[in-house]
Amino acid sequence: MAGPIRTLGEAARHNMALRIGCKACKRTADYLASDIVRFQPAGRGLEALRMVCKECGAREITVSAFELPRKRENEVVIWRPTVM
Numbered sequence: 275m276a277g278p279i280r281t282l283g284e285a286a287r288h289n290m291a292l293r294i295g296c297k298a299c300k301r302t303a304d305y306l307a308s309d310i311v312r313f314q315p316a317g318r319g320l321e322a323l324r325m326v327c328k329e330c331g332a333r334e335i336t337v338s339a340f341e342l343p344r345k346r347e348n349e350v351v352i353w354r355p356t357v358m
């Protein structure tokens with residue numbers, strides 16, 4: 275891994291997943307960066323992603339990128355993004 279991941283496009287290129295956390299209700303959900311990049315600009319910073327919490331509707335989120343464990347991708351729960 276070369277340096278920190280700053281943008282959605284970088285995360286997608288590295289095949290990373292994103293853990294989105296709602297600041298209001300603390301719910302978290304995992305997404306594939308390569309899924310989200312189909313809906314939002316690749317140059318957008320991770321912290322600037324526009325997501326709406328499905329539980330409480332809040333838009334204040336935290337985002338952290340993480341690498342999927344190799345050969346264990348099926349064990350990681352990945353949420354498919356809905357229309358945002």
Ligand SMILES: [Zn+2]
Nearest residue numbers: 296299327330
């Ligand atoms: Zn929430």
